[in-house]
Amino acid sequence: NAGVTQTPKFQVLKTGQSMTLQCAQDMNHNSMYWYRQDPGMGLRLIYYSASEGTTDKGEVPNGYNVSRLNKREFSLRLESAAPSQTSVYFCASSEAYRGGEKLFFGSGTQLSVL
Amino acid sequence: AQTVTQSQPEMSVQEAETVTLSCTYDTSESDYYLFWYKQPPSRQMILVIRQEAYKQQNATENRFSVNFQKAAKSFSLKISDSQLGDAAMYFCAYRSASGVSSNMLTFGGGTRLMVKP
Numbered sequence: 001n002a003g004v005t006q007t008p009k010f011q012v013l014k015t016g017q018s019m020t021l022q023c024a025q026d027m028n029h030n031s032m033y034w035y036r037q038d039p040g041m042g043l044r045l046i047y048y049s050a051s052e053g054t055t056d057k058g059e060v061p062n063g064y065n066v067s068r069l070n071k072r073e074f075s076l077r078l079e080s081a082a083p084s085q086t087s088v089y090f091c092a093s094s095e096a097y098r099g100g101e102k103l104f105f106g107s108g109t110q111l112s113v114l
Numbered sequence: 115a116q117t118v119t120q121s122q123p124e125m126s127v128q129e130a131e132t133v134t135l136s137c138t139y140d141t142s143e144s145d146y147y148l149f150w151y152k153q154p155p156s157r158q159m160i161l162v163i164r165q166e167a168y169k170q171q172n173a174t175e176n177r178f179s180v181n182f183q184k185a186a187k188s189f190s191l192k193i194s195d196s197q198l199g200d201a202a203m204y205f206c207a208y209r210s211a212s213g214v215s216s217n218m219l220t221f222g223g224g225t226r227l228m229v230k231p
Contacts, residue, residue, distance in 0.1 A: 033218075042118070042205050042221025043159075058218050090159065103219065105159035 002026050006091050006106035013081045013113045021076040021109050023091030031094045032074035033058075033103065034066060036087040043090060049074055081113045116141045118208050120222035127196045128230050134181075135191045135225050137206030144168075145211040148182065148189045149219070153203040162204070165189065167211070193227075201229045 004025045013019055025032065030051045035043040045058030047066040055066050063085060065077045074093075078085060089109045094101040117140045127133035139148070150162040165173045165182050172180050177197075181190045193200055206222040 040123075040223045042207075042223050043219070044221070045218040048218070088157065092159070102161050102164070103159075108157040 004091055004093055004104050004106035006089075006109050008109060009107065010110050011112070013078075013111065015082060015113060017081050018077065018079050019081065020078075021089055021091070021111075022073070023075065023106060024073045025091075025093040025104070026072065027093060027095070027104065028071070029093035029095050029104070030071070031101070032068065033092040033094075034064075034074070034076045035090045035092065036060065037090060037108070038087050046076065046089075081111075083113045085111065086113045087111060116143075116146075116208050116210070116220045118206055118220050118222035120204075120206055120225050122225045123223070124226045124228065126228045126230060127193070127200075129196055129198060131196055132192060132194045133196055133227065135193075135204050135206075135227065137189045137191070137222055139187050139189065139206075139208050139220075139222075141187070141208065141210075143210055147209045147211060148180075149207040149209070150178070150180070150189075150191045151205045151207060151221075152200075153205065153224075154199075154201070159205075163191065196229050198229050198231060201227055203227075 007022045033048040034046040037043045044060050049055045049068040052071045067075045091106040092103040119138050146167045148165045152160045152162050163175045177194045179192045203224045207219045
């Protein structure tokens with residue numbers, strides 16, 4: 001039972017470099033999400049995809065782009081990394097796009113931008 | 115916009131005793147969901163308990179229960195018979211039941227719970 005799988009688990013970038021965080025879920029969920037976690041601030045939503053073929057901005061989308069490649073996969077891209085993007089990134093999925101739905105989280109990607 | 119506040123950055127409890135983690139939130143909505151998530155050192159986010167705002171009865175999951183005070187906008191988590199495995203960061207979260215705001219979970223800043231043997 002893999003659930004939500006994120007790669008890589010750790011990454012160090014230099015300012016200005018680009019990278020893509022990969023996320024895949026095997027639960028046939030419709031909705032997928034990208035969050036970032038910073039100390040003392042909990043998790044904040046970057047982008048989400050309510051269903052295959054749609055993506056929308058969350059609370060902190062600036063500096064990021066996403067692609068819902070298919071129902072299973074939802075990637076997050078940093079085009080030109082900045083030190084402010086140093087954070088732990090979580091991908092999550094849920095069966096449906098409703099307020100009370102349980103989210104299943106991946107184990108996170110720790111990203112450092114120097 | 116909704117906000118969620120956890121006023122206790124750290125809490126400590128003796129094994130087998132009871133501890134209560136506090137959470138308050140600010141909203142003008144009447145229908146919403148509240149959650150407590152646990153994040154152990156593995157970083158995995160695990161749903162502990164969920165409360166629907168229109169239900170007056172407090173949610174309970176085994177040793178975990180909540181005290182939901184809708185008028186006071188308070189949503190505390192009680193952990194009974196604390197175990198070493200309960201040591202983790204705990205996040206309170208809010209989600210609207212409908213509309214644009216239902217897109218996202220709004221999280222509090224977290225409370226680190228330490229369990230002493």
